[in-house]
Amino acid sequence: MPDPLDALRLPIVPVDPRPAFAEALLRRIAGQAEIDVRPAATVRYFVHDLDAAVAFYRRHLDFEEEVLARPSFAMLARGDLRLMLSVPGGPAGSHVLPDGTVPEPGGWNRISLPVTDLDARVEALRRGGVTFRAGVVAGVGVRLALLQDPSGNPIELFERSRRQDP
């Protein structure tokens, strides 16, 4: 049975936003900033360990932390991408389906992040202990690599080929 107070809990969850985001949020709540925000492409990933995931995306893939609401939610950003990290289940039963199915990390659908120095990035990530599902492969007009976050979610890095394939 969902707690009807959940809808009112935003101000009292243990949120730990980075200062710039917190200021913007406060201005928006106070009605001092335009609400007409630019839509950001948003993706939700499920993770088992929130802190490990946040550390991974910040350290290895240049994400910034916008909101950290332990123990089950974080919001990160990288350029125009907003990445929501959710821990399934938890005290509020978040994201559990009516039939009891609990969402899991993993699968093959993924965010695809542009980089300009794929080989160097892959090498540095490997040195940093990051797990790859597949090393660099060449496709049509792009080269790609597929790695995993600590919960096993796929992330693709791509670099446009210098020459267009014939």
Next chain:
Amino acid sequence: MSTVSVRYIVDDVEAAIAFYCRHLGFREEMHPDPAFAMLSRGDLRLVLVAPVPADHRGGGSRPMPDGRKQEPGGWNRFMIEVPDLAGEVESLRREGVRFRNDIVTGVGGRQVMIEDPSGNPVELFEPLRPEARLGR
């Protein structure tokens, strides 16, 4: 202009293009190969690929070096903000779209999960307070 790329694995690229363009307001950018299409919606570029053999020229949906095949499904998904979730759900149901759950009200918004023809999830989200909008 689309600046964020998400790749979804689908069984049938044609059916996926029809689904995303008809029901969710995507636009077809290119479909140069039966196993590949690129769609866009606002800032999101959605790359749809069907699994291909290891020697296929498309690099994004080949099997892994250890032989594992890429497949649709899972739980990770992109989100679409809608102004009226209940109305959207009603019209999508009329159009025959599959749902994984009913509308759930959480912190700051309501959401629901639908599936594309290959079983990939998409989350529809209606912010209940302005600061919960999917903007930056």
